[in-house]
Amino acid sequence: ILNSDKTVLIPDKNALCPMAAMLPAELVQLYREKYPSSKVVLYINTLAEAKAYCDAVCTSANSAEIMNRMDAKTILFGPDWNLAQYAKDYTDKTLVSIPKFGFCPVHMLFNKEAILSLKKIHPDAEVLAHPECPPEICEVADFVGSTSKIYRQALVSKSRKFIVATEVGLIHRLKKGRNDVVFIPAYEEAVCAHMKLHTLEKVYLSLKHMRYEVTVPPKIMTLARNAVDVMLNTRETLS
Ligand code: SF4
Known part of the structure; x- marks a missing residue:
């Protein structure tokens, strides 16, 4: 998403983030329709397709700062319910968790x-x-x-x-x-069993055979990049 001219490889295609999988793009769209005047802030651990439908991406280090910068009283935040509870102490926005209870199993x-x-x-x-x-x-x-x-x-x-x-x-x-x-x-x-799928041997084989290339459809890439840029620009303003 950020380096469209680079080749990005994933050593093991089965390595997924179960928390990210809890928030498909369709669910983000459904919530957007339900809360039309809200803004959507998604944790960086989300699917690229979900990022494409959000207003800003955040990390666990800056979730509240990014929410506070949004021009809306209600923030749809996901997928991690626990991170939303933590961020609540640092914002006066009304947070709606999407999905209702997303979490990192670890x-x-x-x-x-x-x-x-x-x-x-x-x-x-x-x-x-x-x-x-x-x-x-x-x-x-x-x-x-x-x-x-x-x-x-x-x-x-x-x-x-x-x-x-x-x-x-x-x-x-x-x-x-x-x-x-x-x-x-x-x-x-x-x-995290998923992260541990990336062994040294698989990294070696990935580089040796240039496999498995990560591709993102151009439209998703552009929209998701915009959402990440909002975070990066906010960070620059804050620093
Ligand atoms: S530790 Fe949790 S958030 Fe990180 S990749 Fe594993 S399941 Fe996802």
Whole structure:
């Protein structure tokens, strides 16, 4: 969408995001008809076809900022219900979740009691959570933020121990950034099976055989790019 002149390959065609699949473009259109004076803001983890029917794309780091920039009182937001709950605290817009309850299956695996038990064992640990986690998980976290914000927090925090409530793969990156502290997964099985389909071997084969090329129909590409540009332009204005 952003680099139409480049070749984009996906190492495993079966790697889909189940959360993105919860919001087909047809559903976005249906909600638009139901709420004609609203604006549609979609999380970046959505299908290209769904992006084509939204007014702006956002990330977990800037969802509220993008909503606040929209010229409408009601925002149709999707697909992540949990991210909408988190963003509500930072906007006075009326949020309507589309679909009614979209979610990331990986972030739904965390359990509040289990995190509180870990906190008892490691009272000096700081709990870092992604806003795709349910509200009760965010409530017991010391810090809630996007992947990039969690990373930055781990770099600047004085804590020596962190309990991490997001896809466990992030811990690898966190350890590379700080090898002098301890990172404890809030749940060791919080693994995205879809992301893990992209193995090193498949990346190698993908490059070797130039497979499998990702293509986006030109009309979808143009519309989706416009929605992403709204976010990028907002970011420039904010910074
Ligand atoms: S962790 Fe997996 S299921 Fe969850 S948002 Fe990311 S790609 Fe989608």
